[in-house]
Amino acid sequence: MDINTFAWGQLITLSIIAIALGMDAFSLGLGLGMRKPSRNRTVLISSFIAIFHVFMPLVGIWIGQFLSIYFHHIAVIVGGALLCLLGLQMFWSSIQDKENALPFSDRTVFGLILIAFSVSLDSLSAGLSLGFFATDPIITVILCGLAGGLMSWIGLSFGRLMGNWIGKYGEVLGGIVLISLGIQFIW
Template identity: 45%
Template sequence: MFELSAATGEILTILVMAVALGMDAFSLGVGIGLKGVRLYDIVKLSSIIGLFHVLMPLGGMLTGQYVSGLLGGIATTVAGGLLLLLGGHMVYSSLRGEAVDSIDHRAVGGMLVFSFSVSIDSFSVGISMGMFSAHVLLTVLLFGFFGGAMSVMGLMLGRRASRSLGGYGEALGGVILLAFGLLFLI
């Protein structure tokens, strides 16, 4: 009986962490979706985000106890800084119009930057989970699933809202990313 409840508790803990880590992907999805995004781009970007949500915690779990104390705060700071940069760039490019190239979420480099920025915190979570020898396959699969699924939800929500916001969508998306970046740094 106790073994069953301990396993259930571990699964619930992993689920809660997967949803919490997926919230970054959701907020980024809303921000990008407000710029306007095609369904094909939603599938590509969400797939890469889901893949990063598998690879980053897997790398963290493999790194394990060696550097957990050092990287926990650094990963959060880097993620916050990246979101601040991305959000600031989106606001700036929306205010300047076509004179400034914004980071293209359809290009491979842009997708990698966005995916890395929302997945870096899952690396530090993976480090701490590696210390507790959590079930690796279950953990990374759930993290990947929720990261990808929540990015799809965010992109779809942002896409729908962008139709009614028009040209202000990119600026609003940038402000959302700036806010989340500040939350990471505070």
């Protein structure tokens, strides 16, 4: 099977976006990991986040594809601008000095759903942007789900060992990556 340069470029770009979006899950995992959850709890939390990191970009892609039919001439610029805005939002929220205390418990199903939903909202926005670019939705949601689930698991695991400072810098890096990709799409 021969994969052309465009397909490789799309795969690499989607992987970078998925990892950048997973930075929120990583940061959240670090915070929750400091509560020393059991291995089963770690797998459960990571699974919820992975599922939402599949579902949310898929919904965004569908919306973006629908809108790109009507706004095809500006789709790439809008998609790039959305990625820039998403990156700026991630960057800005990470440099604020407020503590991001969760107003709900990760010990209930409802709390897990709210946590997974809140940490995957940026995936909805990114999916919307990617819908404008006609990316492969299956590859996109698989990469986003893997990155979100894996990065939350890594964050939960390292949360026991490391301090809060990594979470802040991880989200800053994710924001910078999304801003850079958005600027490339606009130019």
